[in-house]
Amino acid sequence: QPSDPGKEEEDPWQDExxxxxxxxxxxxxxxxxxxxxxxxxxxxxLTNSPHLRGKVVMDLGCGTGIISLFCARLAQxxxxxxxxxxxxxxxxxxxxxxxxxxxxxxxxxxxxxELSLPSRVDVLVSEWMGNCLLFxxxxxxxxxxxxxxxxxxxxxxPSGATVCLVPCQAGSYYAETMCFWEQLYGLDFTxxxxxxxxxxxxxxxxSHLLQPEDCLATPCDVINLDMLSLQVxxxxxxxxxxxxxVEKAGMFHGFTxxxxxxFQNLDRDGTTLELDTGPYSEPTHWKQxxxxxxxPVPLVGGETVSGNILLHRNPVWRRHMTxxxxxxxxxxxxxxxxxxxxKSFPMWR
Amino acid sequence: QPSDPGKEEEDPWQDExxxxxxxxxxxxxxxxxxxxxxxxxxxxxLTNSPHLRGKVVMDLGCGTGIISLFCARLAQxxxxxxxxxxxxxxxxxxxxxxxxxxxxxxxxxxxxxELSLPSRVDVLVSEWMGNCLLFxxxxxxxxxxxxxxxxxxxxxxPSGATVCLVPCQAGSYYAETMCFWEQLYGLDFTxxxxxxxxxxxxxxxxSHLLQPEDCLATPCDVINLDMLSLQVxxxxxxxxxxxxxVEKAGMFHGFTxxxxxxFQNLDRDGTTLELDTGPYSEPTHWKQxxxxxxxPVPLVGGETVSGNILLHRNPVWRRHMTxxxxxxxxxxxxxxxxxxxxKSFPMWR
Ligand SMILES: [Ca+2]
Ligand SMILES: [Ca+2]
Numbered sequence: 001q002p003s004d005p006g007k008e009e010e011d012p013w014q015d016e017x018x019x020x021x022x023x024x025x026x027x028x029x030x031x032x033x034x035x036x037x038x039x040x041x042x043x044x045x046l047t048n049s050p051h052l053r054g055k056v057v058m059d060l061g062c063g064t065g066i067i068s069l070f071c072a073r074l075a076q077x078x079x080x081x082x083x084x085x086x087x088x089x090x091x092x093x094x095x096x097x098x099x100x101x102x103x104x105x106x107x108x109x110x111x112x113x114e115l116s117l118p119s120r121v122d123v124l125v126s127e128w129m130g131n132c133l134l135f136x137x138x139x140x141x142x143x144x145x146x147x148x149x150x151x152x153x154x155x156x157x158p159s160g161a162t163v164c165l166v167p168c169q170a171g172s173y174y175a176e177t178m179c180f181w182e183q184l185y186g187l188d189f190t191x192x193x194x195x196x197x198x199x200x201x202x203x204x205x206x207s208h209l210l211q212p213e214d215c216l217a218t219p220c221d222v223i224n225l226d227m228l229s230l231q232v233x234x235x236x237x238x239x240x241x242x243x244x245x246v247e248k249a250g251m252f253h254g255f256t257x258x259x260x261x262x263f264q265n266l267d268r269d270g271t272t273l274e275l276d277t278g279p280y281s282e283p284t285h286w287k288q289x290x291x292x293x294x295x296p297v298p299l300v301g302g303e304t305v306s307g308n309i310l311l312h313r314n315p316v317w318r319r320h321m322t323x324x325x326x327x328x329x330x331x332x333x334x335x336x337x338x339x340x341x342x343k344s345f346p347m348w349r
Numbered sequence: 350q351p352s353d354p355g356k357e358e359e360d361p362w363q364d365e366x367x368x369x370x371x372x373x374x375x376x377x378x379x380x381x382x383x384x385x386x387x388x389x390x391x392x393x394x395l396t397n398s399p400h401l402r403g404k405v406v407m408d409l410g411c412g413t414g415i416i417s418l419f420c421a422r423l424a425q426x427x428x429x430x431x432x433x434x435x436x437x438x439x440x441x442x443x444x445x446x447x448x449x450x451x452x453x454x455x456x457x458x459x460x461x462x463e464l465s466l467p468s469r470v471d472v473l474v475s476e477w478m479g480n481c482l483l484f485x486x487x488x489x490x491x492x493x494x495x496x497x498x499x500x501x502x503x504x505x506x507p508s509g510a511t512v513c514l515v516p517c518q519a520g521s522y523y524a525e526t527m528c529f530w531e532q533l534y535g536l537d538f539t540x541x542x543x544x545x546x547x548x549x550x551x552x553x554x555x556s557h558l559l560q561p562e563d564c565l566a567t568p569c570d571v572i573n574l575d576m577l578s579l580q581v582x583x584x585x586x587x588x589x590x591x592x593x594x595v596e597k598a599g600m601f602h603g604f605t606x607x608x609x610x611x612f613q614n615l616d617r618d619g620t621t622l623e624l625d626t627g628p629y630s631e632p633t634h635w636k637q638x639x640x641x642x643x644x645p646v647p648l649v650g651g652e653t654v655s656g657n658i659l660l661h662r663n664p665v666w667r668r669h670m671t672x673x674x675x676x677x678x679x680x681x682x683x684x685x686x687x688x689x690x691x692k693s694f695p696m697w698r
Contacts, residue, residue, distance in 0.1 A: 024548060025530075025541060025544055025545055025548050025549075026548065029525075029529060032533055032534075033529075038534060042534060064538070064541070066533075066534065066536070069536050070534070073535070073536070091540060091541055091544055094540040095536075095537075095538065095540050095541070098537050098539070098540050099536050099537055176378075180378060180382075181374075184381055184415075185381075185387060185391060185415065185419070186422070187415070187418050187422070187444075187448050188444075188447050188448055189413070189444065190447070191440060191443040191444050191447050192374060192413070192440055192444070195374055195440055196374055199373060199374050199375065200374075
């Protein structure tokens with residue numbers, strides 16, 4: 001029976017698009033240019049180098065192989081299995097050879113699900129994080145690989161991950177998306193403002209660089225994930241709570257989110273390293289993610305903004321999720337008037 | 350007979366994508382923020398205002414209607430027909446009303462080809478220019494509308510268009526695309542340079558901002574179009590010649606292209622206005638378009654770079670073209686050694 005020609009068979013994982021992008025150098029250049037990210041992994045390898053001796057490491061989604069090469073160059077692992085599904089993998093093999101690491105590093109060009117390794121591994125290292133930590137859900141492949149390939153008592157890098165949130169000002173973004181549509185060349189363009197709100201505020205804004213002075217409160221850790229115990233089914237719905245004490249007067253334009261990841265030391269007494277993609281650290285290629293309210297709320301300082309955030313994975317489009325933020329503002333002046341607001345942000349479908 | 354479900358029926362004009370984009374505010378904001386572009390049209394209306402009195406004007410692809418509103422506010426035309434195919438048109442109607450121009454300006458939400466107007470027009474104004482002047486080939490709709498709706502002896506704005514070219518340096522682009530893949534974190538990444546050449550140099554680079562000091566010669570007008578006599582069939586292949594006298598020593602990384610458009614005055618004695626999107630003028634949202642050679646050539650100054658440029662419209666994908674540049678470098682020192690080189694740049698397919 002012929003299928004309906006008008007109805008495309010679309011892949012809910014959109015793998016062709018996803019891995020297609022990672023076959024281009026543009027993305028790899030962006031990741032390699034990101035010093036805080038790349039140096040964090042380099043430091044993890046370097047710091048753990050004594051304990052990596054003779055160990056088997058898996059580098060999932062290795063890209064150009066930078067982490068695998070760090071392992072081979074900065075430590076003496078027995079073997080590194082570098083796994084990459086996109087077409088960059090062919091070039092990664094050349095890079096491994098040209099850097100004299102072919103004795104230690106083996107590149108497997110396949111999807112994690114199709115992987116067949118010669119042995120289990122002691123360490124599973126991966127740079128799987130996306131916008132708001134989870135976007136694109138590469139983490140699912142990491143968890144499946146952990147369950148299939150990581151030895152009992154093995155290590156995950158990152159070993160933990162945290163989603164952070166802060167209520168914030170976003171004055172210049174508000175100006176360029178909303179105030180823009182006022183007077184232009186002597187004409188009244190305000191008729192387009194409802195359209196602007198729809199277009200610019202209904203989805204999160206990726207690549208937002210939050211200025212520390214635009215934070216209206218001390219950021220809050222809203223979700224904590226332990227990479228050794230996290231289950232794939234946990235990813236369907238992740239919930240977090242927040243209570244922010246507003247520290248200064250300002251315009252409450254929205255919330256900004258980012259993440260931190262932790263790298264536990266192989267030596268139980270060693271220090272845990274951390275990569276922080278927030279506004280108080282050097283910017284990374286993830287920058288931060290901005291969630292705009294429909295209308296800004298002036299705050300005088302002293303209010304409490306409390307509520308919760310829900311990351312709800314799209315049941316069809318498996319790389320997407322919707323983030324719902326529920327919040328209320330209570331002021332000491334007017335403790336009665338404390339309306340609960342909700343806004344849902346598809347990311348991306 | 351059912352069609353092959355694997356073979357999508359794709360629109361060679363990609364109208365859904367094309368008009369879909371113009372339904373978003375992001376693009377309109379970019380165009381309205383472009384002062385040199387918008388002010389050029391405003392000046393044309395203002396300068397011609399005495400002769401626009403009682404005239405009928407058609408504004409093709411009016412977008413938010415800015416040019417039509419300029420006509421209604423700055424002159425006294427009998428009528429302005431504002432034509433827009435994308436969904437922004439519904440909002441354009443509101444803008445026209447809110448600016449009190451509904452007596453003069455009528456918005457037609459349809460494609461140029463489906464247009465039915467109450468009368469012919471005295472002036473056809475349109476902002477149809479794309480990258481390298483022709484990309485996206487909106488100009489075809491303009492020419493068809495001219496043949497169908499412009500009165501005998503009517504005016505086209507722009508009335509003429511010129512494609513410009515210059516041999517240039519592009520040191521920082523070369524550094525970030527090619528030199529980037531050398532030493533990274535103490536590792537050798539040169540294996541990726543052939544891939545980088547493919548990815549970054551095989552298509553033109555849009556939105557390049559050419560610095561005047563990176564021009565190696567005086568720019569050349571390579572193609573001139575007269576908008577009153579130009580035929581749709583002329584667009585299939587447009588050819589231009591160039592001879593550049595290299596004025597200084599530098600690295601010849603490629604060619605940069607841009608355009609100028611002219612606006613003839615309705616008064617035969619009036620001055621022609623011009624919008625110049627080149628490196629010696631204030632940058633516009635088009636910026637310039639860079640064509641990288643596969644390998645840079647060091648020049649000492651005094652050489653001649655001569656050749657030709659061919660804009661070949663894609664016979665299938667009607668909004669696309671391939672630009673082929675053929676050139677040779679002859680030096681007074683070594684007049685014998687004058688090899689002809691050719692490179693073709695798909696734009697976009
Ligand atoms: Ca990533
Ligand atoms: Ca245009």
